Amino acid sequence: MTCVPETGTEPGGGGSAVYAGRVKTFESLFAELSEKAVTRPAGSGTVAQLDAGVHAIGKKIVEEAAEVWMAAEYESDRAAAEEISQLLYHVQVLMVAKGLTLEDVYAHL
Numbered sequence: 001m002t003c004v005p006e007t008g009t010e011p012g013g014g015g016s017a018v019y020a021g022r023v024k025t026f027e028s029l030f031a032e033l034s035e036k037a038v039t040r041p042a043g044s045g046t047v048a049q050l051d052a053g054v055h056a057i058g059k060k061i062v063e064e065a066a067e068v069w070m071a072a073e074y075e076s077d078r079a080a081a082e083e084i085s086q087l088l089y090h091v092q093v094l095m096v097a098k099g100l101t102l103e104d105v106y107a108h109l
Contacts, residue, residue, distance in 0.1 A: 057094045
């Protein structure tokens with residue numbers, strides 16, 4: 001799996017999370033996903049996940065968490081970082097689906 005590109009393409013599209021010399025942040029990813037939830041671009045994997053609902057998104061989070069563990073245990077640091085980026089993406093999709101904000105989550109850190 002690949003990092004979520006800043007260019008707005010969906011995960012797995014082979015992109016990079018670097019845009020105009022900047023690395024995408026947790027906050028910028030959340031803003032992008034929130035925008036997609038509103039604008040609902042055709043063919044968006046994010047929109048498809050939102051439409052699938054919390055249960056399906058939760059199953060994807062469990063799958064990604066296992067991939068993070070396996071990559072951390074048996075693969076390179078780069079592979080682990082890529083898997084972590086995917087986990088963060090799916091967690092944020094769940095946040096959007098539930099109507100949670102970053103502040104809602106930050107309040108518990």
